[in-house]
Amino acid sequence: MSVEAVFDEAARGYDRARRMLVPGLDDFYGAVLENIPFGREKPIRVLDLGSGTGLLSAMIAERFPLSRVTLVDISVEMLRVARRRFAEKFSPGLNRLEVRVMDFARKPLPGDSAGYDLVVSALAIHHLTHHGKREQFEKIHNALANGGYFMNADQALGKSLEEEQEYQEDWLRRVREAGVTDQDIEAELVRMKADKNATLEEQTLWLEEAGFDGVDSYYQDRRFVVYGGRKGEKKEVEHG
Ligand SMILES: C[S@@+](CC[C@H](N)C(=O)[O-])C[C@H]1O[C@@H](n2cnc3c(N)ncnc32)[C@H](O)[C@@H]1O
Numbered sequence: 001m002s003v004e005a006v007f008d009e010a011a012r013g014y015d016r017a018r019r020m021l022v023p024g025l026d027d028f029y030g031a032v033l034e035n036i037p038f039g040r041e042k043p044i045r046v047l048d049l050g051s052g053t054g055l056l057s058a059m060i061a062e063r064f065p066l067s068r069v070t071l072v073d074i075s076v077e078m079l080r081v082a083r084r085r086f087a088e089k090f091s092p093g094l095n096r097l098e099v100r101v102m103d104f105a106r107k108p109l110p111g112d113s114a115g116y117d118l119v120v121s122a123l124a125i126h127h128l129t130h131h132g133k134r135e136q137f138e139k140i141h142n143a144l145a146n147g148g149y150f151m152n153a154d155q156a157l158g159k160s161l162e163e164e165q166e167y168q169e170d171w172l173r174r175v176r177e178a179g180v181t182d183q184d185i186e187a188e189l190v191r192m193k194a195d196k197n198a199t200l201e202e203q204t205l206w207l208e209e210a211g212f213d214g215v216d217s218y219y220q221d222r223r224f225v226v227y228g229g230r231k232g233e234k235k236e237v238e239h240g
Helices: 003-021 025-034 055-063 076-089 130-143 161-177 182-192 200-209
Strands: 045-049 068-073 097-101 116-122 144-155 213-221 224-230
Touching (some): 003 055, 003 182, 025 144, 025 213, 045 055, 055 068, 055 116, 076 097, 116 130, 130 144, 144 200
Parallel strands (some): 045 068, 045 116, 068 097
Antiparallel strands (some): 144 224, 213 224
């Protein structure tokens, strides 16, 4: 199999696996898209932290055809797939794309003094310690332009043991219904042991402590939440 075909397969495989392992993925990522408060023709500068294969960023780039997107990920392989996705999906896709292979927790975030209009992240920040999450929120605040927004689609811990158990049971039921095999569920459960989930309330509080205004949550389907905030002055809402 050619290298090209291997990455085609990897991209398809990753997206399919995401859809099976994240119940309600379209609504989850859709909540990010629906709540980006910029007009579609605005040439927004976007930073995606832990972009993986660019699943969320490609949706944003499609909705905002004049946007420019910087993808950050620690995995070269995921970013390779993302570059391919942008090259195939957009014309000329790579003109709108910058990729950075880096650990966003350890390095300064990319960007210049103008700052980003939008920083997004999906299912990545829960890998950091709680201290790391708070530091990350401060770095994101610094990387934004005044009036810029941060939106995080991520995981939350239940507020009580009962709630946490309910999140887990609901997830197990839905991934089984989606046809995920016992073997794949076992592998995912092992991987999930490394997750460092915080409650939605903790995460939104930390955003406020990092200096964000208008912090709000836009979506919750048990474990899966979308929340965000604004840096500085409120901008006129330009849906369109
Ligand atoms: C579960 S995947 C989600 C990918 C993508 N955001 C999506 O929604 O499909 C998490 C991604 O975050 C990346 N990641 C996790 N911690 C990171 C870090 N500290 N620095 C850079 N990338 C990181 C991983 O390499 C992986 O690609």
